[in-house]
Amino acid sequence: xxxxxxxxxxxxxxxxxxxxxxxxxxxxxxxxxxxxxxxxxxxxxxxxxxxxxxxxxxxxxxxxxxxxxxxxxxxxxxxxxxxxxxxxxxxxxxxxxxxxxxxxxxxxxxxxxxxxxxxxxxxxxxxxxxxxxxxxxxxxxxxxxxxxxxxxxxxxxxxxxxxxxxxxxxxxxxxxxxxxxxxxxxxxxxxxxxxxxxxxxxxxxxxxxxxxxxxxxxxxxxxxxxxxxxxxxxxxxxxxxxxxxxxxxxxxxxxxxxxxxxxxxxxxxxxxxxxxxxxxxxxxxxxxxxxxxxxxxxxxxxxxxxxxxxxxxxxxxx
Amino acid sequence: xxxxxxxxxxxxxxxxxxxxxxxxxxxxxxxxxxxxxxxxxxxxxxxxxxxxxxxxxxxxxxxxxxxxxxxxxxxxxxxxxxxxxxxxxxxxxxxxxxxxxxxxxxxxxxxxxxxxxxxxxxxxxxxxxxxxxxxxxxxxxxxxxxxxxxxxxxxxxxxxxxxxxxxxxxxxxxxxxxxxxxxxxxxxxxxxxxxxxxxxxxxxxxxxxxxxxxxxxxxxxxxxxxxxxxxxxxxxxxxxxxxxxxxxxxxxxxxxxxxxxxxxxxxxxxxxxxxxxxxxxxxxxxxxxxxxxxxxxxxxxxxxxxxxxxxxxxxxxx
Numbered sequence: 001x002x003x004x005x006x007x008x009x010x011x012x013x014x015x016x017x018x019x020x021x022x023x024x025x026x027x028x029x030x031x032x033x034x035x036x037x038x039x040x041x042x043x044x045x046x047x048x049x050x051x052x053x054x055x056x057x058x059x060x061x062x063x064x065x066x067x068x069x070x071x072x073x074x075x076x077x078x079x080x081x082x083x084x085x086x087x088x089x090x091x092x093x094x095x096x097x098x099x100x101x102x103x104x105x106x107x108x109x110x111x112x113x114x115x116x117x118x119x120x121x122x123x124x125x126x127x128x129x130x131x132x133x134x135x136x137x138x139x140x141x142x143x144x145x146x147x148x149x150x151x152x153x154x155x156x157x158x159x160x161x162x163x164x165x166x167x168x169x170x171x172x173x174x175x176x177x178x179x180x181x182x183x184x185x186x187x188x189x190x191x192x193x194x195x196x197x198x199x200x201x202x203x204x205x206x207x208x209x210x211x212x213x214x215x216x217x218x219x220x221x222x223x224x225x226x227x228x229x230x231x232x233x234x235x236x237x238x239x240x241x242x243x244x245x246x247x248x249x250x251x252x253x254x255x256x257x258x259x260x261x262x263x264x265x266x267x268x269x270x271x272x273x274x275x276x277x278x279x280x281x282x283x284x285x286x287x288x289x290x291x292x293x294x295x296x297x298x299x300x301x302x303x304x305x306x307x308x309x310x311x312x313x314x315x316x317x318x
Numbered sequence: 319x320x321x322x323x324x325x326x327x328x329x330x331x332x333x334x335x336x337x338x339x340x341x342x343x344x345x346x347x348x349x350x351x352x353x354x355x356x357x358x359x360x361x362x363x364x365x366x367x368x369x370x371x372x373x374x375x376x377x378x379x380x381x382x383x384x385x386x387x388x389x390x391x392x393x394x395x396x397x398x399x400x401x402x403x404x405x406x407x408x409x410x411x412x413x414x415x416x417x418x419x420x421x422x423x424x425x426x427x428x429x430x431x432x433x434x435x436x437x438x439x440x441x442x443x444x445x446x447x448x449x450x451x452x453x454x455x456x457x458x459x460x461x462x463x464x465x466x467x468x469x470x471x472x473x474x475x476x477x478x479x480x481x482x483x484x485x486x487x488x489x490x491x492x493x494x495x496x497x498x499x500x501x502x503x504x505x506x507x508x509x510x511x512x513x514x515x516x517x518x519x520x521x522x523x524x525x526x527x528x529x530x531x532x533x534x535x536x537x538x539x540x541x542x543x544x545x546x547x548x549x550x551x552x553x554x555x556x557x558x559x560x561x562x563x564x565x566x567x568x569x570x571x572x573x574x575x576x577x578x579x580x581x582x583x584x585x586x587x588x589x590x591x592x593x594x595x596x597x598x599x600x601x602x603x604x605x606x607x608x609x610x611x612x613x614x615x616x617x618x619x620x621x622x623x624x625x626x627x628x629x630x631x632x633x634x635x636x
Contacts, residue, residue, distance in 0.1 A: 077606050087609045134476050148573075150468055150475075157468075157575025158452050158613075164572040164605040169565050172489050181568065181603050247487050250499065254482040255466075255573055257475025285499050287482040288395050291405045295476075 004068040005059065006315060007052045007108070010115065010307030011044075011074050013037065013090035018051040019308040020059045023068075023316075025126045027305055029058050037091045044091065045098070048072070049105045069109035070102060071311035073118035080160050080314075083112055111314045117154055117163065118310030119300070120147025123262050125313050127301035134258040137300070138165050138249075141265035144186040148256055154317055155256075166190070170247040188244035191221035191266045194237065198224050201233050208233040225270050242274065246281040253295045254287045264300035271299050322386040323377065324633060325370045325426070328433065328625030329362075329392050331355065331408035336369040337626040338377045341386075341634075343444045345623055347376050355409045362409065363416070366390070367423045387427035388420060389629035391436035398478050398632075401430055429632045435472055435481065436628030437618070438465025441580050443631050445619035452576040455618070456483050456567075458585035462504040466574055472635055473574075484508070488565040506562035509539035509584045512555065516542050519551050526551040543588050560592065564599040571613045572605045582618035589617050 003022055010017040012035060019030040033051050036043050056067055076088025083099025085091070099110040113121070120129075120137040129135035133152045139145040144166030148155040155162050166186035167179045174183025187193050199216045202208050209231035210223055224241075227234035249261055261282075263274065279297045286295060302309065321340055328335040330353060337348040351369050354361050374385055394406025401417025403409070417428040431439070438447075438455040447453035451470045457463040462484030466473040473480050484504035485497050492501025505511050517534045520526050527549035528541055542559075545552035567579055579600075581592065597615045604613060620627065 077609055087606070150473060151471060153469060153471075155468060155574070158577050159575070159610050161606060161610045162573060162575035164575075167572045167605045168569045170487075170490065172565060179605050180607070247490060251486045251569065252573060254485045255480060255570060256473070257477070257480035257482075259476045287485045287497050288405070288479060289498070291395055292477050292479045 005064050005066065006068055006312040007055055007070040008308035008310075008312040009048055009052065009070065009072040010118070010311060011035065011048065011072055011091070012115075012307075013075065016044075016047055016051055017305070017308055018048075018055050019305065020055050020064065020067075021309060021312040025309060025313070027308065028062065028064070029055060030305065030308065031055060031058075035091070041091075041093060041096055045101045045105070048102060052102075052106055067108055069111060069315050070106060071118075071314045072098065072102070072110065072112045073115040073307045073311040074098065074112055075115045078112055078114045078117075078160050080111070080113055080156060083110065085112065086159070111311075113311060113314045114145075114147070114160065115307060116145030117147040117156075117160075118314065119145075119264055119302075119306045120149060120163075120262075120310065121154060121313035121317070122302050122306040122310035123264070123300055124149045125316065126309060127306070128262045128298050129260055132259040134256065135260050135262060136165075136252055136256055136258040137262040137264060139265035140189055140263060140267035141191055143192070144190045145265070148258065150256060165248065165252060168248045168251055170244045185244065185248040189241055189248070189267070194221040194224065194241055194267065195219055197240070198234075198237055201237055205233045210234055221267055222269075225273055228273075238273075242277045242281070245274075246278050246285070249278060249297070250282055250285045253282060257292075258295060259293070260296045260298060262298055262300050264306070268299040275299060323382050323384065324386055324630040325373055325388040326626035326628075326630040327366055327370065327388065327390040328436070328629060329353065329366065329390055329409070330433075330625075331393065334362075334365055334369055335623070335626055336366075336373050337623065338373050338382065338385075339627060339630040343627060343631070345626065346380065346382070347373060348623065348626065349373060349376075353409070359411060359414055363419045363423070366420060370420075370424055385426060387429065387633050388424060389436075389632045390416065390420070390428065390430045391433040391625045391629040392416065392430055393433045396430055396432045396435075396478050398429070398431055398474060401428065403430065404477070427633075429629075431629060431632045432463075432465070432478065433625060434463030435465040435474075435478075436632065437463075437582055437620075437624045438467060438481075438580075438628065439472060439631035439635070440620050440624040440628035441582070441618055442467045443634065444627060445624070446580045446616045447578055450577040452574070453578050453580060454483075454570055454574055454576040455580040455582060457583035458507055458581060459509050459583035461510070462508045463583070466576065468574060483566065483570060486566045486569055488562045488569075503562065503566040507559055507566070507585070512539040512542065512559055512585065513537055515558070516552075516555055519555055523551045528552055539585055540587075543591055546591075556591075560595045560599070563592075564596050564603070567596060567615070568600055568603045571600060575610075576613060577611070578614045578616060580616055580618050582624070586617040593617060
């Protein structure tokens with residue numbers, strides 16, 4: 001393979017992270033700028049274009065003169081084939097042809113991809129899933145994002161709207177979700193959900209040791225994990241989180257039967273605190289557990305540059 | 319394409335259906351024999367071989383002299399790549415290399431496939447999904463079987479254990495399932511489940527109009543549908559069935575985002591009685607329903623020969 005160089009862009013609600021990545025997945029340089037989505041779509045495009053030009057100019061100083069494309073990860077519903085962001089609440093995009101806008105300004109091939117799909121591709125090529133052909137990834141952050149690789153191909157679904165693992169119902173008639181359903185995983189296993197559930201439990205239990213954090217404002221998704229061994233309220237929150245997440249993961253495993261489930265996002269920093277109990281439940285609950293290979297549960301290996309890397313990996317897919 | 323001819327075998331617990339199928343999916347002849355699985359694995363293999371030989375001999379009388387392979391649909395967990403039936407409760411098979419056994423006796427290429435996957439392939443090539451690249455199929459019969467086509471490829475998953483849609487939990491802490499979980503779809507939406515739920519409801523409601531069937535022995539999955547417009551007990555059973563099935567179908571749709579969901583098996587004979595209410599719920603509940611294309615819910619188009627056809631379609635997949 002001839003070594004090629006790509007611009008990778010991880011477009012977030014607050015920051016745009018960019019990097020120059022080679023075709024072996026090595027990140028040569030990175031730079032982060034503000035998104036400024038409040039200043040309108042055109043300003044966001046301009047910020048991406050300026051960042052890409054800055055990165056390419058910097059790379060030229062290192063002797064890299066030719067670039068094969070720009071990959072962009074976007075939070076929202078993306079029609080990858082058409083290069084359109086159908087909608088993104090974080091960015092106020094609606095039916096916006098990001099790919100075309102940037103292609104015109106940079107004169108390079110542009111591919112856009114959903115940000116959770118980008119992280120999934122990065123873990124598949126270079127992270128926890130690099131030995132696998134079938135992987136599932138969930139990012140437990142503000143929301144619950146998802147991506148999957150089936151038979152070495154990214155699972156997109158019609159209009160690239162598949163792999164919405166956050167919107168699997170884990171508790172029928174449960175908590176109202178922003179998507180319109182009741183009892184979605186996102187309402188039980190996102191960092192936001194854990195934080196809210198913890199605050200609610202603390203308000204009802206003034207004797208909880210978690211009050212050592214001072215006030216409810218200091219509560220994060222990490223709080224119940226910090227106190228689970230010394231506080232029953234905290235322990236119950238962690239147990240419920242594990243239970244509902246295990247329901248969703250077993251459902252997903254029975255549908256897609258990956259070799260591995262990779263957990264990313266802030267909550268995955270808990271590592272064995274979450275993978276160990278989840279692995280035990282899934283081992284016993286998965287369909288035909290005695291006759292079929294296990295589905296391994298692990299945490300993501302790549303750090304904050306996974307988004308940049310994954311946006312570029314989109315060029316490696318057939 | 320040169321016209322080729324295949325032997326298609328639909329291996330069931332009681333009957334083996336066989337046929338000669340051409341590469342356009344036309345079924346030339348069919349014949350059904352007893353499975354006789356109580357007489358052991360070798361007897362089942364012999365019955366398949368004799369059936370295949372009979373069919374080929376009959377086809378030769380019609381001038382068909384060359385056969386390109388034998389496709390077999392098997393109820394159970396199948397490792398298609400290795401040609402092994404990992405386990406089949408209906409047939410008492412365990413780690414049984416069906417493909418090799420038959421290949422040796424017929425000297426033809428043999429491919430085996432899970433029976434629900436076979437039906438899915440048949441609907442994809444020749445039935446309700448023939449215009450689509452992404453389909454999901456559920457067969458609502460004795461159990462709940464499943465299959466899916468993603469980006470024109472059969473979804474197998476590791477060890478071909480994917481698409482087990484019957485074992486998605488739709489009611490957390492619900493009814494015990496044979497798979498070990500609680501609250502699986504199969505316990506709410508199979509013909510067996512509907513029949514049992516109906517009998518149970520009738521026992522608790524001696525005034526139900528469904529008692530017109532005479533005795534509990536005459537109750538089938540059709541009974542509540544026959545009485546739903548004149549009996550509230552029957553109507554509640556149908557409503558619960560639709561509700562739980564809609565939870566699973568929306569979950570599946572949020573994971574795979576097919577263009578179409580095809581319902582097969584005996585319960586699907588209810589046609590619009592089930593597709594109409596399911597379509598309404600899924601339209602409103604699916605993720606990003608306002609921004610993305612609808613997922614159509616339909617019933618299967620192919621009849622009892624779908625198994626034969628699908629076993630042969632396995633030769634058409636890359």
